Structure formats: C-alpha cells, structure tokens
Amino acid sequence: MAAAGSCYVIVGAGIFGVSTAYHLIRRYPEASVTLVDRDAFDADNRVAASWDWNKVMRADYDDPVYCELALEAQDVFTSDPLWKPFFHQTGLYWMCGRDYARGCVSNFERLGRHGDISVWPVEEARKLFGGLFDESDYTNVEQVLVNRASGWVAAGDCLQAVTRRVLGLGVKYVAEEVANLQFDPSGRCAGIETAQGRRLPASHVVLCTGASTPKLLEISAAASGLTNLQAGSRILAGGITTGMTRLDDDSYAKFADMPVGIQGYTTLKGNSACVPSQFLRVPPFMGSLPPTKDRELKWWGQKIFRNTKEVLPGRFISMPPAEADYAQWKISERLKEDIVNVSSVFYGNQAAKWKFEKHRICWDAFTTSSDFIISPHTASKGLYVATCGSFHGYKFFPVIGRYVVDMLEDTLPARLASKWAWDRERPDPSANPDWPSCEMKDLLDPVRDSRL
Numbered sequence: 385m386a387a388a389g390s391c392y393v394i395v396g397a398g399i400f401g402v403s404t405a406y407h408l409i410r411r412y413p414e415a416s417v418t419l420v421d422r423d424a425f426d427a428d429n430r431v432a433a434s435w436d437w438n439k440v441m442r443a444d445y446d447d448p449v450y451c452e453l454a455l456e457a458q459d460v461f462t463s464d465p466l467w468k469p470f471f472h473q474t475g476l477y478w479m480c481g482r483d484y485a486r487g488c489v490s491n492f493e494r495l496g497r498h499g500d501i502s503v504w505p506v507e508e509a510r511k512l513f514g515g516l517f518d519e520s521d522y523t524n525v526e527q528v529l530v531n532r533a534s535g536w537v538a539a540g541d542c543l544q545a546v547t548r549r550v551l552g553l554g555v556k557y558v559a560e561e562v563a564n565l566q567f568d569p570s571g572r573c574a575g576i577e578t579a580q581g582r583r584l585p586a587s588h589v590v591l592c593t594g595a596s597t598p599k600l601l602e603i604s605a606a607a608s609g610l611t612n613l614q615a616g617s618r619i620l621a622g623g624i625t626t627g628m629t630r631l632d633d634d635s636y637a638k639f640a641d642m643p644v645g646i647q648g649y650t651t652l653k654g655n656s657a658c659v660p661s662q663f664l665r666v667p668p669f670m671g672s673l674p675p676t677k678d679r680e681l682k683w684w685g686q687k688i689f690r691n692t693k694e695v696l697p698g699r700f701i702s703m704p705p706a707e708a709d710y711a712q713w714k715i716s717e718r719l720k721e722d723i724v725n726v727s728s729v730f731y732g733n734q735a736a737k738w739k740f741e742k743h744r745i746c747w748d749a750f751t752t753s754s755d756f757i758i759s760p761h762t763a764s765k766g767l768y769v770a771t772c773g774s775f776h777g778y779k780f781f782p783v784i785g786r787y788v789v790d791m792l793e794d795t796l797p798a799r800l801a802s803k804w805a806w807d808r809e810r811p812d813p814s815a816n817p818d819w820p821s822c823e824m825k826d827l828l829d830p831v832r833d834s835r836l
C-alpha cells in the first residue's frame with residue numbers, strides 16, 4: 385500500500401519512470417520520490433527508447449485496452465498545456481489488413497469516438513493526402529485506415545519538459561547507474577546501490593528500466609541469491625533501427641503536412657495453399673514519421689533483433705550492447721539498408737534520391753503479447769516492475785504513471801492487473817509479428833579476417 389510517508393525510488397527516467405513520478409508526486413506531494421537514471425535528464429545523448437526525435441501518437445489499436453488508454457492519453461495531449469506543445473495532430477494513414485481495420489473501428493464505435501476514423505479501399509486511398517502514398521507497395525494490404533486525430537509527439541523534448549516539471553514538484557533526480565538492488569534479511573527489497581557506491585533506501589523500488597531490466601534483475605539475483613528475481617522468458621530486450629533524411633525545399637513543400645504513415649498487420653505473407661500455416665508470418669509494422677522542425681523525415685526499420693550475450697558465467701540473455709551509449713550510433717550497412725527498403729515501401733521511386741545520414745538503434749523491452757508489465761515483482765516485497773513498452777509504449781506517457789500508482793496501491797482494475805502481471809500465461813512469440821526474431825550479430829557488417 386502506498387502512503388504519503390513512503391519513500392519511492394524509481395529506476396529509469398524514460399516515459400514509464402517519469403510518468404510514475406509525475407502521478408505519484410501529484411497524488412502525494414509530501415512523499416519522497418527519487419528518479420535514478422544512468423543519464424542526466426537533459427543530456428545530449430541518452431539511451432532511453434523514450435528519448436527520440438519523435439514517436440507516433442495513435443489510438444488505432446484493435447486491442448480495446450490500449451485503444452481506450454491511448455484515447456485517454458490523446459485527450460491530455462490535445463488539452464493540457466504541459467503536453468500540448470509537443471503533439472502534432474497530423475493524422476495517420478495505415479496500410480493494413482481488413483481484420484485489423486475492423487478491430488480498430490469497432491473499438492472506436494464502442495467508445496463513441498469514431499468521428500475521426502475512416503477505412504478506404506486501396507485504390508481510393510492512394511489519392512488521399514495529395515497522392516503522397518500512391519507509389520507505396522500495397523502487397524498484402526487490404527485496406528487503409530485513416531485517423532485524422534492521430535499524429536506524432538516531439539518525444540525527447542516532451543520527456544525533458546515533463547521531467548523538469550516533476551523536479552519542480554519536488555521529485556529528486558540522481559544521474560547514476562544502478563548496479564544492484566538491496567534486500568533486507570527477509571528478502572524484501574530495501575533500496576538500490578549505484579555503480580558509484582551510493583545507497584538509496586526505499587520502501588518501494590520501481591523498475592522502469594526498459595531494455596536493461598533483465599540485466600539488472602540477473603545481476604541482483606546473483607548477488608542476493610534470490611534466483612526468482614530473474615526475468616526469464618517474461619522480458620526480451622530488442623533493438624530496431626531508425627533512419628532520417630533531411631528534405632530539400634521541393635520535397636519539404638510536398639511532405640510538410642503529411643500524416644504519419646504505417647504499414648503493418650496486413651494479411652499473411654506467402655501462398656497459404658503451398659506453405660504450412662506455422663511458416664506463414666505477418667511482417668512487422670513499419671512507419672514513416674512526418675518531418676521534424678529540422679525538416680527530417682524518419683522511418684523505423686523492419687528488422688527487429690535481440691542481442692544475446694553472457695551476462696554472468698553461464699547466464700545468457702538479450703541486452704543492449706555494453707557500451708555506455710548502447711552503441712546506438714554504430715549502425716551496420718545491412719541495418720542502413722533496412723531503412724532504405726522501408727522508405728521505398730512508402731514512397732517508391734521518390735525515395736531513391738534521398739540520402740540517409742542519421743541513424744540510431746533504439747532498444748526496448750518486449751513481452752510475447754506486447755503487453756506492458758506493471759506489477760509487483762513476485763520474488764520480493766517492495767519491488768515493482770513498470771516497463772515493457774514493446775515498441776508501442778511512448779504514446780501513453782501522460783497517463784501510464786497513474787496506472788502504475790494504482791498498481792502500487794493495489795487498486796488496479798482486475799482486468800489490467802492480470803494483463804500486466806509479472807506472472808501470467810504468455811502466448812507463443814511466433815504469433816507476434818514484432819517479436820525480435822533475429823540476432824544482432826547476424827546483421828553486422830562482415831569482418832574481413834584474412835589478409836590474403
């Protein structure tokens with residue numbers, strides 16, 4: 385049970401951590417709340433998935449829970465002066481399968497929010513938005529979902545502004561890496577210890593550590609002997625490449641008012657008459673974001689990968705590269721090629737003349753169902769987990785912390801508590817098109833090891 389006199393340490397200042405701090409300090413202004421992150425919140429270079437040029441804000445989900453939650457977040461983005469400056473309501477153009485479109489529309493209808501959403505046959509959709517998507521590759525696309533209320537958020541700027549606000553409300557910020565969790569003799573989590581040796585005691589430790597969560601839990605399990613702390617198959621760190629091109633004046637004139645473009649959740653690839661169903665795979669979803677204030681158009685790639693390494697002798701998990709910046713700016717030619725391919729999926733020949741000079745690998749925590757984990761950790765009292773954005777978590781920034789605080793207070797509605805539980809039945813990942821399915825080492829440039 386949370387209380388005004390409690391002492392909260394939130395590890396990780398991405399959207400899960402900052403949103404939790406925001407809602408916690410507003411509910412309990414007298415509570416002690418500390419955010420601990422390896423990076424300063426205003427650093428020029430951060431590893432957080434939440435720290436990005438832009439992210440898609442859409443309520444277009446066939447899952448009713450995320451549709452409703454995203455609408456709640458969208459309402460804050462369109463009305464609250466803290467969040468509003470960062471939201472660009474450009475609309476969204478989603479090339480998808482009939483089932484996905486139907487699922488989204490029925491959610492909006494159920495909630496009485498269908499005014500902005502429409503579904504188009506491909507041939508008619510091609511003419512929308514000045515024919516911007518006329519040259520797209522519509523293989524396996526059955527329909528196009530258009531939502532005029534969706535758009536994108538200037539992600540890093542928004543994260544920094546809201547962090548400043550929570551600091552103004554009394555939350556403390558420690559820019560140090562958490563090396564270990566601390567436990568009392570009964571096995572209760574009692575705080576954290578940083579790599580610099582600083583110890584912060586806490587009544588509640590909340591892990592909002594994104595892709596690094598499995599690593600921190602492995603290390604803490606080994607140090608404490610509480611082996612059940614390990615994430616096991618619950619969480620997988622996965623990486624995706626993003627790439628940007630700066631538009632010249634002519635292209636900018638054409639693309640300045642474009643909507644977010646998405647292609648994904650189309651029909652099954654392959655000929656179902658010839659290929660056994662277990663080998664058919666829906667491709668992951670790809671995206672094209674409208675130009676930023678620096679006139680840069682951004683895509684994320686189709687290759688979603690893991691990075692399996694030995695974290696401790698005999699223990700192999702996927703985790704971001706060991707470099708302090710997760711080696712996020714070191715991009716292989718094969719991953720750059722992924723962005724070129726995606727840009728031509730959206731814009732055909734128009735993309736051929738663009739140069740891609742800016743790339744980043746972004747790491748997030750995935751679950752097989754793409755559900756978040758917002759839950760007490762069952763191996764230790766006082767320890768909580770709130771992360772696993774699974775490649776779609778940013779948009780919930782304004783509201784997700786409220787649900788984390790409800791979880792801390794044990795008042796989360798039952799259907800959410802079970803959906804986001806640490807221990808729950810999880811589907812097989814093969815059914816998830818966005819599951820990190822290849823190893824990063826297989827996507828690196830070949831190393832020449834012979835001098836002959």
Ligand SMILES: Cc1cc2nc3c(=O)[nH]c(=O)nc-3n(C[C@H](O)[C@H](O)[C@H](O)COP(=O)(O)OP(=O)(O)OC[C@H]3O[C@@H](n4cnc5c(N)ncnc54)[C@H](O)[C@@H]3O)c2cc1C
Nearest residue numbers: 396398399400422432433434440562594746773777778779
């Ligand atoms: C390429 C890409 C594109 C995406 N696009 C979208 C999109 O368009 N729309 C959308 O809604 N979502 C999108 N997402 C998903 C979204 O970005 C994430 O789900 C969300 O940002 C995750 O937030 P988080 O707080 O869990 O993790 P993060 O933002 O990664 O934050 C984790 C923080 O924990 C800190 N940390 C980790 N370990 C330690 C430690 N031991 N000690 C101290 N600090 C630590 C890190 O420094 C980091 O700041 C995308 C993700 C990727 C990768």
